[in-house]
Amino acid sequence: MTTKQQNIMLVDGMALLFRGFFATAFSGNFMKTSNGMPTNGVYQFIRYFLDATERFVPSHVICCWDMGSKTFRTDLYEGYKANRSKPPEELIPQFDLAKEVVEAFDIPNIGVKNFEADDCMGTLARQYAKDHNVLIVTGDQDILQLVDDGIRVAIMRKGIGNYEVFEKDSFVHQKGLHPGQLIDLKGLMGDTSDNYPGVKGIGEKTALKLIQEYESIDRILEHIDNLPKGVQKKIRENKDMLYLSRQLAEIRCDVSIDCTLDDALWEYDPRVVEEKFASLEFSNLVKLVN
Structure with a gap:
């Protein structure tokens, strides 16, 4: 059958x-x-x-x-x-x-x-x-x-x-975005309905732009020195929550x-x-x- x-x-x-x-x-x-x-x-x-x-x-x-x-x-x-x-x-x-x-x-x-x-x-x-x-x-x-x-x-x-x-x-x-990139998007921006924060201060618009440009969280981190100073600071200060949020989203x-x-x-x-x-x-x- x-x-x-x-x-x-x-x-x-x-x-x-x-x-x-x-x-x-x-x-x-x-x-x-x-x-x-x-x-x-x-x-x-x-x-x-x-x-x-x-x-x-x-x-x-x-x-x-x-x-x-x-x-x-x-x-x-x-x-x-x-x-x-x-x-x-x-x-x-x-x-x-x-x-x-x-x-x-x-x-x-x-x-x-x-x-x-x-x-x-x-x-x-x-x-x-x-x-x-x-x-x-x-x-x-x-x-x-x-x-x-x-x-x-x-x-x-x-x-x-x-x-x-x-x-x-x-x-x-x-x-x-490609379907799998939605996981990294959520890692960055978090999810208010599921109550995890992602990177504090990074919303959907910035997160989308970063993923479209660098493709993944790992590549964003590889090129972090190229990012605007404010974005760099937010990511560095919230790196643990970035990875945790990605794990929760997947x-x-x-x-x-x-x-x-x-x-x-x-x-x-x-x-x-x-x-x-x-x-x-x-x-x-x-x-x-x-």
Whole structure:
């Protein structure tokens, strides 16, 4: 079954569920089952998920998840993502519900303790892209560093069905850098959403200019004497944080994951899915799976 080239879709479950929750929660009108279970995030997750499968027509699908806030990155830097507030209480029970829905479609939920969903997707993408076409569906720009031969990334935009697709051949035209250089860019400028500083005083504009001119952090450091005095000073004073930020930004592609393609075949029993939808009182979604 897996000898010919397949189209494998890796889904960022966290991105779809969070996006789905906040897209429908702004009014404060949470969907709930008759026994009071909030379901607005799961409902929208399903709509995003099924739209992506219809749009990109995968042969195989795998859904990846974070496994908690503690990872090897928080071990490296205590402040990593420390600025994030806890998920809203209405969202917390929906993590398990979303995974149950994925199980009903008979595809794997993948998450590895001490790593993020990004690392799982990076590992699987690199592994499968040797022989197959991989598409990662996410709302997270950090994943763009994985774009390569055989690996495309579809970034979800506002609404359902809006994607910006990035692939290797057109990437530099779209972003001004090669995919791997995004890691060095983050090393320099840091990431406010993930709460690591990079080089204090160097913003995106300066960081982009430096990477475009010198290609990498290592080459910037080799030519540091050629840089403007102010930039030199900032880099020299923040060298440790520069390297640490780069390490935090880089998606790991060597996570130990047990998942075969045969487990991920995009074929499901509509009756099982309908039963799951019925338990969540999603009667109007049934038409999407027949």
